[in-house]
Amino acid sequence: MSGTYMGKDWSSAEFFLDLFNVEDRKIVVFFISKIESFYTKATNEKLQRQRKAEERRAKAGGKQYTHNVQG
Numbered sequence: 001m002s003g004t005y006m007g008k009d010w011s012s013a014e015f016f017l018d019l020f021n022v023e024d025r026k027i028v029v030f031f032i033s034k035i036e037s038f039y040t041k042a043t044n045e046k047l048q049r050q051r052k053a054e055e056r057r058a059k060a061g062g063k064q065y066t067h068n069v070q071g
Contacts, residue, residue: 008036 017025
């Protein structure tokens with residue numbers, strides 16, 4: 001799994017909005033979705049950097065062994 005997914009489940013959002021007696025629900029949901037968007041973008045960028053680093057290591061030939069040869 002890549003750590004990314006689509007179709008976030010917002011079914012419990014209404015429960016929490018009711019629980020905390022939120023009056024302006026549109027604004028709260030807007031900011032929550034923006035925060036989620038920033039977090040998802042940062043996570044995807046981190047995963048992409050890790051993938052590129054692994055590709056660079058693979059191109060370098062993996063582990064390089066050195067031998068101490070005297071003679």
